[in-house]
Amino acid sequence: MQEIELKFQIPAEALETVRAELARLAPDQALPPPLILQAAYFDTPDRRLAQARSALRVRREGDEWVQTLKAAGSHTMVRVEDNRATQPPPAGQPLSPRLSLHAGGPAEAALRLSLAWQPEQDADGAQCGLVQLYATDMRRTRVQLAVGIGTLHEGVVELALDEGAILAGTGADQRSVPVRELEIELISGHPQAVIDAGRDWVQRFGLWLDTQTKAHRGDRLARWAVDGDARAALPESFSPRPARLPATGLASLSAEAAWRTGVEACLAHITAHISELAGLPEGDLAAAAPVAYQWRRGLRRLRALGRFVADTQAHGAPLNLSPVAHLSLQAACAHAAVLARQLGHWRDQDALAWIPRKLQQLGLPALPVPTPPAPADLSASPVAAARSTQATELCLQVLTALLAGGGDLTEVTEVTEVTDVAKVAQGPEAAPLSAHAWLSDGLRRWHAHCARTARRFDDLGPRRAHRLRRRARQLRDVLDLFAPLWPQAEGKHAHEARARHAHALAKALDALGALQDETVALARYRAVLAQDIRAQAACTWLQGRCKPLRKQAQRALRRWLTHSAPW
The missing domain is CATH 1.40.20.10 (CHAD domain)
Known part of the structure; x- marks a missing residue:
């Protein structure tokens, strides 16, 4: 599954106005009760998932529990996401992920690559060294909105307001950062609807685009929750370079x-x-x-x-x-x-x-x-x-x-071969231009x-x-x-x-x-x-x-x- 979405940060002074606008857009102008989302994020101590621009979490969503692997997509608007229903931990036991839930498909391939996971010998990934590094405690309010009705870029998007905090460390060393985010995700229609909706909210409420995930911010917070020597030894997970380039001449x-x-x-x-x-x-x-x-x-x-x-x-x-x-x-x-x-x-x-x-x-x-x-x-x-x-x-x-x-x-980085371009070039005699x-x-x-x-x-x-x-x-x-x-x-x-x-x-x-x-x-x-x-x-x-x-x-x-x- 691939998400097509953009995420925006909300200035503190605009939060009440954003809430009011979401209420205005809701059916009968009444927002549903917010969904409580409490998640624990897991990685190895040397941040192998973060370095692969991936995140693994176990989250309570109201009365349900969901384990999710997110991996970098090929584009700012796109992320790979694999959601699997799971069970709450036994009483008195800490949360722990079960990698077997992601067997098959791109999610398994991503975990094999980043964690060297071998499901044949280690079905649930117990030997991968995963530990909980940080957590999130959120309230999510959602409203759907039709965008560009009657145009070529018509679509339906979901506006999700997340409020809460990211938490890392324990006791006196615990740190937290507030979260005020608006996610705009495509439900149906043209992807341009996400961009058009985002532009409208940016211009009206002063939001700004943010491509850093909660996992990225949580990882940074977790670094600050440990002592300086240990922090210096951690590999840097922040990288501006794209994850992959066409593997072709x-x-x-x-x-x-x-x-x-x-x-x-x-x-x-x-x-x-x-x-x-x-x-x-x-x-x-x-x-x-x-x-x-x-x-x-x-x-x-x-x-x-x-x-x-x-x-x-x-x-x-x-x-x-x-x-x-x-x-x-x-x-x-x-x-x-x-x-x-x-x-x-x-x-x-x-x-x-x-x-x-x-x-x-x-x-x-x-x-x-x-x-x-x-x-x-x-x-x-x-x-x-x-x-x-x-x-x-x-x-x-x-x-x-x-x-x-x-x-x-x-699949925006999928290679377009010269022979493919020739099929759509204007006129039968049009010669494609090679890179x-x-x-x-x-x-x-x-x-x-x-x-x-x-x-x-x-x-x-x-x-x-x-x-x-x-x-x-x-x-x-x-x-x-x-x-x-x-x-x-x-x-x-x-x-x-x-x-x-x-x-x-x-x-x-x-x-x-x-x-x-x-x-x-x-x-x-x-x-x-x-x-x-x-x-x-x-x-x-x-x-x-x-x-x-x-x-x-x-x-x-x-x-x-x-x-x-x-x-």
């Missing part, structure tokens, strides 16, 4: 399937870090900075992919996608540009903070790097940006693009453009040097995005050539980045010279560093130019 993969894989990878990266960032306290800037940095990287990757699609289309290699898919991806990239600019405002402050400290060490006035006027649409903090309507709307637009891009939502041709043609063109500009680096002013850096970074982002798809069968030589090229490009980008940071700092100090004479010392010092930094960047670019494009 580029020669047999269609360009549309490669596009879908790239979009999914961007979405997985972005939603993972939005969810992590939005769950932090507003004032915890130290914890927010590295997560915001990774979120910004995901936004850059999405924008690079959007530009790559537009560029290949302009040069005669259009993808066989619907107009809605193209427009939704463009809208998502526009939101990504705004959010990246906001995150860049905070990133610049952090990246330039070393300069006044260095000035002080040199005995010069330690004047902080002047801060430019904040963008008019700047959020209060990176955490607020992650919780913003715009951040969630970006994700909903990407999901819409994936839906409109074709394919079965519950290898699409990627190689576009990457060669981008590489050639960057190489031409790099050879004239001596003649580039600051703006054109920064433009080169942006284009080279986009090249790197697209290369990284599709790196798992390059066939391993090309041999060791081709693999090493790609690795050498990637390393040289990274070094060139590092050198260009250092030059750009100090160029920005110099411009900001110059802008305040008339108001603060102390800026003169900083300007003189930075100006003296400009020539050596340009030489370093030039050498790094020359080394990169010695590596031919390996694709």
Whole structure:
């Protein structure tokens, strides 16, 4: 069984309004009594299920007991779920799962893979080392809603309001976090109904998308409930990367399937870090900075992919996608540009903070790097940006693009072979575009453009040097995005050539980045010279560093130019 659903966090101040709206939607405007859900979650001490993005729970649902295995689906909206009726534990006995309930099908395969479970010798999994790590105590209120009546995207969704807490630890070490979530699950109809319903509730009540499961949050809470040494020894289960990629060579993969894989990878990266960032306290800037940095990287990757699609289309290699898919991806990239600019405002402050400290060490006035006027649409903090309507709307637009891009939502990473695409291409003479041709043609063109500009680096002013850096970074982002798809069968030589090229490009980008940071700092100090004479010392010092930094960047670019494009 596969769920198609989205989950949203509810601000504390909006909870009463959300309850009232659910009551208004209920039959006779009267909500049914909430369902009491009390669950215990199990994993191995070294978190093998969490690392596989799976969760195993035993839950009391009113008068019934249900054991559930949840595993990562192929998409933000999709999760594998196997529910099995079970019995309450004998009096005085602790809860324990019985893996035999999940025998057969994808659930058994997932447990065999993650736990090395061997049901032939260990039917119930007693030897797998499962222990209870955390628990949940919830009240669930449910209402069904028809969405998009009379349209192509008509559907019925269930709105489930979960209120309660996640609990971990015992006695004085027990910790808890509150839960205020709205899950929107497809009951029947088109999956776009889930997105449309989510967009409506986000805009009206300020909800934000959250792809972290209760299991993920419970695992993190359980880590904090143990001592520091034990916590440090636990493997990290948080990963922004998608669970699986098509196991095929580029020669047999269609360009549309490669596009879908790239979009999914961007979405997985972005939603993972939005969810992590939005769950932090507003004032915890130290914890927010590295997560915001990774979120910004995901936004850059999405924008690079959007530009790559537009560029290949302009040069005669259009993808066989619907107009809605193209427009939704463009809208998502526009939101990504705004959010990246906001995150860049905070990133610049952090990246330039070393300069006044260095000035002080040199005995010069330690004047902080002047801060430019904040963008008019700047959020209060990176955490607020992650919780913003715009951040969630970006994700909903990407999901819409994936839906409109074709394919079965519950198998969105299933490979579309070139021969399959040929069957649906427009006209009997239409030639399908392979992923290898699409990627190689576009990457060669981008590489050639960057190489031409790099050879004239001596003649580039600051703006054109920064433009080169942006284009080279986009090249790197697209290369990284599709790196798992390059066939391993090309041999060791081709693999090493790609690795050498990637390393040289990274070094060139590092050198260009250092030059750009100090160029920005110099411009900001110059802008305040008339108001603060102390800026003169900083300007003189930075100006003296400009020539050596340009030489370093030039050498790094020359080394990169010695590596031919390996694709």
